[in-house]
Amino acid sequence: MPDTTPPAGHTPAYGEVDLTTCDREPIHIPGAIQPHGVLLALDEDTRAVMVSANLADLVGVEPEDAIGRRFADLVGQELATAVDAGAETALLRDVVVDVRRHRSGDRLVVEIEPLSPVGETRQPYQSTRSAMTRLAQASSVVELASRLALEVRAVLGFDRVMVYRFDEEWNGEVIAEEKRDDLNSFLGLHYPATDIPAQARRLYTVNWTRLIADIDYRPVPLHPVFDADTQAPLDLSHATLRSVSPIHIEYLSHMGVTASMSVSLIVDGELWGLIACHHYSGAHRPSHEARSAAEFLGQVASQLAGGRERADNRERTLAAQTVLGRMITRTSANPESPLVSVMDDPELLSLVGATGAVLSYDGVLTVRGEVELDRDQLDAVAAALEDPNSYATATDRIGELVPSAAGIPSAAGVLRVGSAPDRWLLWLRPEQERVVDWGGDPTNKELAAAEGGHVRLSPRRSFEKWRQVVRGRSTPWAPWKLEVADALGKHLIGLLLSRSRDQIAMAESIQRSVVADQPPTYPGVELAARYQPASTFQLGGDWWDTFELPDGRIAFVVGDVAGHGVSAASAMTQVRTALRAYLFEGHDPATCLDRLDLLMAGLLDQRIATAVLAVLDPRTGRVEIASAGHPRPMLVTDQECVDLDVPVRPLLGVGAGAAETIELDLAPGAALLLYTDGLVERRDADLVERTERLCRLAAETYAGADLESWVDRLLELHDDGGGDDTTVFALRLR
Numbered sequence: 001m002p003d004t005t006p007p008a009g010h011t012p013a014y015g016e017v018d019l020t021t022c023d024r025e026p027i028h029i030p031g032a033i034q035p036h037g038v039l040l041a042l043d044e045d046t047r048a049v050m051v052s053a054n055l056a057d058l059v060g061v062e063p064e065d066a067i068g069r070r071f072a073d074l075v076g077q078e079l080a081t082a083v084d085a086g087a088e089t090a091l092l093r094d095v096v097v098d099v100r101r102h103r104s105g106d107r108l109v110v111e112i113e114p115l116s117p118v119g120e121t122r123q124p125y126q127s128t129r130s131a132m133t134r135l136a137q138a139s140s141v142v143e144l145a146s147r148l149a150l151e152v153r154a155v156l157g158f159d160r161v162m163v164y165r166f167d168e169e170w171n172g173e174v175i176a177e178e179k180r181d182d183l184n185s186f187l188g189l190h191y192p193a194t195d196i197p198a199q200a201r202r203l204y205t206v207n208w209t210r211l212i213a214d215i216d217y218r219p220v221p222l223h224p225v226f227d228a229d230t231q232a233p234l235d236l237s238h239a240t241l242r243s244v245s246p247i248h249i250e251y252l253s254h255m256g257v258t259a260s261m262s263v264s265l266i267v268d269g270e271l272w273g274l275i276a277c278h279h280y281s282g283a284h285r286p287s288h289e290a291r292s293a294a295e296f297l298g299q300v301a302s303q304l305a306g307g308r309e310r311a312d313n314r315e316r317t318l319a320a321q322t323v324l325g326r327m328i329t330r331t332s333a334n335p336e337s338p339l340v341s342v343m344d345d346p347e348l349l350s351l352v353g354a355t356g357a358v359l360s361y362d363g364v365l366t367v368r369g370e371v372e373l374d375r376d377q378l379d380a381v382a383a384a385l386e387d388p389n390s391y392a393t394a395t396d397r398i399g400e401l402v403p404s405a406a407g408i409p410s411a412a413g414v415l416r417v418g419s420a421p422d423r424w425l426l427w428l429r430p431e432q433e434r435v436v437d438w439g440g441d442p443t444n445k446e447l448a449a450a451e452g453g454h455v456r457l458s459p460r461r462s463f464e465k466w467r468q469v470v471r472g473r474s475t476p477w478a479p480w481k482l483e484v485a486d487a488l489g490k491h492l493i494g495l496l497l498s499r500s501r502d503q504i505a506m507a508e509s510i511q512r513s514v515v516a517d518q519p520p521t522y523p524g525v526e527l528a529a530r531y532q533p534a535s536t537f538q539l540g541g542d543w544w545d546t547f548e549l550p551d552g553r554i555a556f557v558v559g560d561v562a563g564h565g566v567s568a569a570s571a572m573t574q575v576r577t578a579l580r581a582y583l584f585e586g587h588d589p590a591t592c593l594d595r596l597d598l599l600m601a602g603l604l605d606q607r608i609a610t611a612v613l614a615v616l617d618p619r620t621g622r623v624e625i626a627s628a629g630h631p632r633p634m635l636v637t638d639q640e641c642v643d644l645d646v647p648v649r650p651l652l653g654v655g656a657g658a659a660e661t662i663e664l665d666l667a668p669g670a671a672l673l674l675y676t677d678g679l680v681e682r683r684d685a686d687l688v689e690r691t692e693r694l695c696r697l698a699a700e701t702y703a704g705a706d707l708e709s710w711v712d713r714l715l716e717l718h719d720d721g722g723g724d725d726t727t728v729f730a731l732r733l734r
Helices: 071-075 077-084 125-136 141-156 198-206 246-254 288-333 338-343 375-385 444-450 479-499 503-514 565-584 589-603 687-702 707-718
Strands: 038-042 048-052 089-092 095-104 107-114 160-166 172-179 209-212 220-223 259-267 270-279 356-361 364-369 392-395 413-420 423-429 434-439 465-470 525-532 540-548 554-564 609-617 622-628 634-636 641-643 662-665 671-675 726-733
Touching: 038 071, 071 077, 077 089, 077 095, 125 141, 125 288, 141 160, 141 172, 141 270, 141 288, 172 270, 198 259, 198 270, 209 288, 259 288, 270 288, 288 338, 288 479, 288 565, 338 356, 338 364, 338 479, 356 375, 375 392, 375 413, 375 423, 392 479, 413 479, 423 479, 479 565, 525 540, 525 707, 540 565, 540 726, 554 565, 554 671, 554 726, 565 589, 565 609, 589 609, 589 622, 609 671, 634 687, 641 687, 671 687, 671 707, 687 707, 707 726
Parallel strands: none
Antiparallel strands: 038 048, 038 107, 048 220, 089 095, 095 107, 160 172, 160 270, 209 259, 259 270, 356 364, 356 423, 392 413, 413 423, 434 465, 525 726, 540 554, 554 609, 609 622, 622 662, 634 641, 634 671, 671 726
16 A cells, blocks of 8 residues: 655645644644544445545555445444444454544544553543542642642653643643653743644644644544545544644654643633643553543543632622722712712722722822823823723733833733723732743744744744743733722712712713613523613613623623612612622522612612512523512513512612512523513503503513514503603523
């Protein structure tokens, strides 16, 4: 049989790779596999449409003769039956083999490897339960990574095992390592994002493990290279035998690596890091069972790392919300101007971990803490961070956005809140000089590209520690810092509404910042929300809110603070902020409303409100609902509208009573309708009759209706508004 092995650096389907194609290298369709196994792609009739060129080595059939033959005829009925049953180990005639199967488009891909003894006696897959227990006992992410490196090396037997974590720019850091005693340590080294291009990171997300048993392997092409039906190469994203990029092979060779394996660490659907395994003493092919055990440990560690980070984030968020609550209480009670009050507050800087703050209001600047930027620089920074789609914005490298502000140590990071070009609050953070130890010069590729001409890509050859001092950046702004800054800014808007002469303009501003025009989107959930103001007021106390909770559930709230104008809007902002905090603390809907009642009774004197709160688990359709003095929600299907019998506790703000939470299952296609009393309540009109009219209209117009158009139709009941504003909110599962 002629030698059809592709030369080094060659991808059968796409040819030579150089500097101009590196980022677009089609590594998911290399047209070849590694030689320690064979691959067959089958059609719906289990006939071979593509096979690896080494098929005869294991199966005994030449690739040209295999095309069009049934799988069972090629490998024997015993193996075919085992593959169909999902077995991972089977007999290929008299040889024990590992088998894996997956779908690639319309093709069933079967991979077959001879059984490997490497790793069989180290730690069988069944014994990973004890390893999982040891991982779960880690008290921090770094300790978890250290234990993970130890466990995976025990399973796979590689000379070095590292746990590698990505930052927000996809640079990686080795945060844990287990190795042979004679090897230099890579612990603490950083590696640039260019070492792992975007298409490789995508594959790491869809396929948890990758093995290169011998970096000196000769790629085995597929026969044919292109599928006869689709005229396209076979997508090998999920294949364990997939031939890897020659650039990556060269990269490993420069490190002295002879075999490697990696296991993905995926948190909340995104690539968080890698378990990187290196061998230096020849080929190394751990058994299928050992690889499966390592993959399982990676999945367990991913869940544990995600849980630990979410728990840490919740603790920090709750701590920030506590500080925010104290500031809101002080500024609300202070008879001084809210602007003076907040800028004099003792926790203004510690709220977001800043060292300076600047407030601009109608051309007047108020400065607190360490601020070295001049007026022109401050205006330029505020303009650079202004975003019409986001009330709170931030950067940890302001010098890249505003060159005139570069090099000022006290203002490397800036957080901005504000809804107008001349009304904003900036928090400033100083430069945080960092010393970063890289595994080699991270600028190597850029230097190579700068040489010009048609230069074949040569990965970094030196992996000696290369030290860089990073300047011009502050510590990053954590998401919860933006959230509390956003809440404080909107609280200030509410207070200003009640105390300023341009109340109407400010009321419109708070309405835009608190009550969005459109709800966010969530997978598998349809939402429609409408707010219609009263005829005689720009803004009332109505509001709606929706956001995702840390456990994946989604909260939906419709509320109504008694009154109109700026005082109601100010109270609405505080109520909304407090309710979000209670939900993030993990309380059920009834407890959240009871706590909100006590808060309003203690801090919002003579202010009452109603609210209905629903928490949906989109994975199961289970909904928890509680109500405080609010119109009962409706459940609407193609056949009927049902007024839900939700127990109603007294109004919020009276300081008495207890809410109850009910549960129901929301079927796909059914809608949950929440609304405020402005939709049905009128003077000299029967409330029951108008509520029944709403229910009839909802049922009559629902079947086959677009959710937003349906909500608009229901708003026809608003008529002239009856002197009250109205909110309508609907949700349904797809």
